[in-house]
Amino acid sequence: MGRPRTFDEAQAVAAAAELFAGRSFDGTSVDDLVTCTGVHRGSLYKTFGSKRGLYLSALRHHIDGDVTRVAGEISAAPPGEAGTRALAGGGSLGFLLLAATERAAVDDEVAAEVSRALTLLDEAFQKDEKATALALGLLIRSRADRTLIP
Amino acid sequence: MATIDITADDLVVNVEGLDKLWALKSSLTIPLTNVRGATPDPSIAHEWKGVRTAGTYVPGVIVAGSFRSEGERVFWDVKNPAKALVIELADERYARLVIEVDDPRATAELIESAKRN
Numbered sequence: 001m002g003r004p005r006t007f008d009e010a011q012a013v014a015a016a017a018e019l020f021a022g023r024s025f026d027g028t029s030v031d032d033l034v035t036c037t038g039v040h041r042g043s044l045y046k047t048f049g050s051k052r053g054l055y056l057s058a059l060r061h062h063i064d065g066d067v068t069r070v071a072g073e074i075s076a077a078p079p080g081e082a083g084t085r086a087l088a089g090g091g092s093l094g095f096l097l098l099a100a101t102e103r104a105a106v107d108d109e110v111a112a113e114v115s116r117a118l119t120l121l122d123e124a125f126q127k128d129e130k131a132t133a134l135a136l137g138l139l140i141r142s143r144a145d146r147t148l149i150p
Numbered sequence: 151m152a153t154i155d156i157t158a159d160d161l162v163v164n165v166e167g168l169d170k171l172w173a174l175k176s177s178l179t180i181p182l183t184n185v186r187g188a189t190p191d192p193s194i195a196h197e198w199k200g201v202r203t204a205g206t207y208v209p210g211v212i213v214a215g216s217f218r219s220e221g222e223r224v225f226w227d228v229k230n231p232a233k234a235l236v237i238e239l240a241d242e243r244y245a246r247l248v249i250e251v252d253d254p255r256a257t258a259e260l261i262e263s264a265k266r267n
Contacts, residue, residue, distance in 0.1 A: 029192075029193065030236075031193045041191075042219065042246075045238045045246060046222075046238070046245070048187070049186030049187030049238045050188055050236075050238060050258070050262065051187075051189040051191075052187060052258075053187045106259070107262075107263075
C-alpha cells in the first residue's frame, strides 16, 4: 500500500544526526525533525517507525562516518601523534559523547552502538583503551575549557 | 484517554470512557512484532488528519475515530494534544495510532523497550 518514497533517506538521516548532535534525543521534537529534514511527518513515521528509530539510524550514520574517519586519522598518525590527531578530529565526535551520556544507560541498542564506536577508537589506538579514555576525557573537558583543543 | 498494556506477545490499547463511543472500538490488540515504534508528538494534532471515515471529529475539540490520509488509515483518539502518542504499525488495519496517554514519554520508552525484548 505504501507510496514510493519521495525523499532521500540518507540525506534525511544526515540532517537528523546533526540535529540530535546539537540538541540531544530528548531535546529534539518531531517538529524539529520535520523542519530540518524537510520530510513529512507521515513519511518519517513510515520510514523510521519512531523518533527513536530515526535516532538509531542517525547514530549509526555518525559512527560509520565521523567516528570511522577520526579512527582512520588516528591509525594513520605517526608514532606519538595519535592522541593529538584524536583531539584534532574530536570536534566531530559530539554526537557520540552525547549518545553515551544521554541514552546508552537507558537504551541497550544505543549502548551497543556506543560500544562499537569505542572499539573502533580502541583499535585505532592499537588496542590501548587508556588512550581512548584519555582522548574522550579531554574532549569532554574541552567543552568547558575551549582553550584545550585548537 | 487510552491506557496501554503489554503482554508477552501483544500491545493492548484500551480506549477509556466516552471515547469508546466516539472512536467505535474500545480495545485494540496488536502483536508486538507489528509494532514499529512509539513517539510522543504533541504537535501532530495540528496537522491535517485526512478524511474521517468513522467516529467523531469536532475541529479543535475532539479527534476520535478512523481517518484516511495519503492512502493510510490512521486511528485517532486525542483531546489533549500535549499528551499525544504516535504508535507506528506494520501489516495492521491501521498504519498508525494517534492516542492520548497519561505520560507519553514513559509510554513511548515502555513500548520501544518491549519491542526489542
